[in-house]
Amino acid sequence: MTVRERIEKLQELMKKQDIQIYIVPTADYHQSEYVGEHFKARKYLTGFTGSAGTAVVLQDRAYLWTDGRYFIQAAQELQGSGIILQKAGEPDVPAMEAFLKxxxxxxxxIGFDGRTVGVAKGQEYAKIASDKGGSVRYDLDLMDEIWEERPALSEKPAFLLDIRYAGESVEHKLARVREAMEEQKADVLVITSLDDIGWLLNIRGNDVEYFPLLLSYAVVGxxxxxxxxxxxxFSDEMKAYFRENHVTLYPYDGIYGRMKTFTKEQKVMLDPEQMNYALFSNISGEVQKIQAENPIVLMKAVKNPVEAENIRNAHIKDGIAHTKFMYWLKTNIGKERITEMTASAKLEEFRGMQExxxxxxxxxxxxxxxxxxxAHYSSTPETDVELKTEGLFLTDTGGHYWEGSTDITRTVALGEITGEMRRHFTTVVCSMLHLADARFLHGCSGLTLDYAAREPFWRQGLNYxxxxxxxxxxxxxxxxPPVNFHWKRVPGKSKYPALEVRMVITDEPGIYIEGSHGIRIENELMVAEGEKNEYGQFLHFEILTYVPIDLDAIALELMTEQEKKLLNDYHQKVYEKIGxxxxEEERCWLREYTRAIG
Structure with missing residues (x-):
């Protein structure tokens, strides 16, 4: 079926069920950011492949809301579908909720699969409908009725994360979690977020593309x-491990029935920002609900010393792979046919060589x-283009190692670039360096510090x-979540926690000029302890990523002496750690590409 035919088929089902508006989000049953193939209903329905967006279908037309990362991509992919693109946050574009009203x-x-909609959203939809004298239907997965050959739920095996990588035992983690439960006077804690369950039990899976997570729910007593x-x-070894740690296995879908068994005498702690609307609605109104942030969220965000050291080692491996890739790209461009996809495969090959x-x-x-x-372009056989000895090429990639996960972006000049490109590239580099060099008091959040990165842009009337x-x-x-750098409070993101020692966060400013170029430079940072004096505890960032920044694209005349020093100091460390x-050939190249400037 074409996208138009899928929309029409969904609209036919809506009319049969007397549903005026049906909502299809980008979500699984766990409010995960990225989802497995079984859950990519919005992608199937609309043809839009971005990782964020919500389809809103009326009986006679259809819309798609997405954010600024995907405006260009969505406009291209929705062509000919009849779906109307709504650029969230732009002037004259209504918020989705206002549109529903x-x-x-x-x-x-209003209809939706309540397993794929969060509590707050579901309650908001219910109120909008109630205010109109209507109702919601959250028990219908209409997409399942139109999705031909829908992928099954993953059946891939789970695995244990050894203590040498996890750095903390399940017993100790559970003790910390139960202490947090005791503070809230909770009898049980319901956990629905996959990464939090994986962290708590030191287990991982292969149920989500690119993420070693296990489809699961947990109830901690x-x-x-x-x-x-x-x-x-689960292997026999894992089942024995569960018994040792007093973990009892139940069927995956059994959680929905379990929610109905809580009694009014029990105090159930849950995080409404992580739970889906169907689960929440299955809990009796008589049950005492303690709605609070899942305590694991911040526990997990602060890496323990073992994790921190492992992460440093993972970034050395990743730096080696990426530097080898840059050397290969710079020395082979124009000599052999390289495309977006073959370049990406080559980078993956270099990563695959790492232990x-x-x-x-x-x-x-x-x-x-x-x-x-x-900003989030994904090359396909239809869009794959050959790289030439001109212009800018951007890679935003990362790897999972037993020692941790990485995320890095580099933009490189493959030949001649314009003066505007050079100015933009230099602005991005200076922005990244400014933030990495920040010094701040404990209590600051990413909301406070984002200005350090934006200032070089805003001074020129630019932004990303x-x-x-x-x-x-x-x-x-x-x-x-919840750690982030952002200059303003974003609707739906109410948490901007203070930065704590050993939190890991990316530093990735960019600029995007439609029809011309995009530039982003990304390093990972770890919060580190500075001096403590009468003013309080000072903090700073330790840079984790060590890969050269392309000096071929720098406009030295646009950099201050301090910015040149920051870049030189960074490049010196890159050479020392990666060289x-x-x-020998790669090392000679790296010496040239990490040379002191200015």
Whole structure:
């Protein structure tokens, strides 16, 4: 079926069910940012392949809301579909909720699969419908009825994360979690986020593309843990491990029935920002609900000393691979045919040579010239282009190693570039360096510090339409909430926690010029302890990523002496840390590309 035919088929089902508006988000049952193939219903329905977006279908037309990362990409992919693109946050574009209020007729019904919609959203949809004298239907997965050959749920095996990588035992983690439960006077804690369950039990899986996570739910009690997952995924060794740690296995879908068994005498702690609407609605109104942030979120964001040291080692491996790739690219461009996709495959090949490499940590971005203006462009056989000895080429990639996960972006000049490109490149580099060099008091958040990165842009009347950085998980989500750098409070993101020692966060400013070029430079940072004096505890950042920044694209005259020093100091460390692991030819090249400037 074409996209138009899928929309029409969905609209036919809506009419049969007397549903006026049907919502299809980009979500699984766990409010995960990235989802497995079984859950990519919005992609199937609309043809839009970006990782964020919501389809809103009326009985006679269809819309797609997405954010600034995907405006260009969505406009291209929706062509000919009849779907109307709504650029979220842009002037004259209504918020999706305002649109629903406007378009839902009196006594109308809003439909959605309640397993794929968060509590707050579900409650908001219910209120919008109620205000119109209508209702919601959250028990219908209409997409399942139109999706031909829908991929099955993953059946891949789970695995244990050894203490030498996890750095903390399950017993100790559970003690910390139960202490947090005791503070809230909770009898049980319901956990629905995959990365939090993986962290708590030191287990991982292969159920989400690019993320080593296990489809599961957990209920933590005072004496044991109920784990709801496909039992076939666990070896006898893992089952014995669960018994040792008082973890009892139940069927994956059994969680929905379990929610109905809580009694009014029990105090159930849950995080409404992580739970889906269907699960929440299954809990009786008589049950005492303690709605609070899942305590694991911040526990997990602060890496323990073992994790921190492992992460440093993972970044050395990743730096070796990426530096080898840059050398290969710079010395072979124009001599052999290289495309976006073959270049991406070559980078993956270099990563695969590193010990303990497990695979990509997210879908690689390999974007040449104007393709890089789409912040989250994904090259396909249809869009794959050959790289020439001109213009800019951007790669945003990462890897999972047993020692941790990485995320790095580099933009390189493949030949002649314009003066504007050079100015933009230098602005991005200076922005990244400014933030990495920040010194700040404990208590500051990413909301406070984002200005350090934006200032070089704003001084020129420029900006970029995404956050400057995100938290990074340890063999979990590469975009790990709640840590982030952003200059303003974003609707739906109410948490801007203070930065703590050993939190890991990316530093990735960029600029995107439609039809011309895109530039982004990304390093990972770890929060480190500075001096403590009468003013308080000072903090700074330790740079984790060590890969050269392309001096061929720098405009030295646009940099201050301090910015030149920051770049020189960084490049000196790159050479010291990565050089010893390269061949003589690669090392000579690296020496030239990390030379002191100015």
């Amino acid at each position: 406007q378009e839902l007729p009196e006594s109308g019904v 005072k004496d044991g843990v109920e784990l709801y997952a496909d039992e076939r995924k 303990h490499y497990m695979g990509s940590s997210f879908g690689p971005i390999s974007a040449y010239k104007e393709h890089a203006a789409c 339409n995404h956050g400057t950085g995100h938290g990074v998980g340890y063999l979990g989500n590469i975009h790990e 010893p692991h390269l061949t």
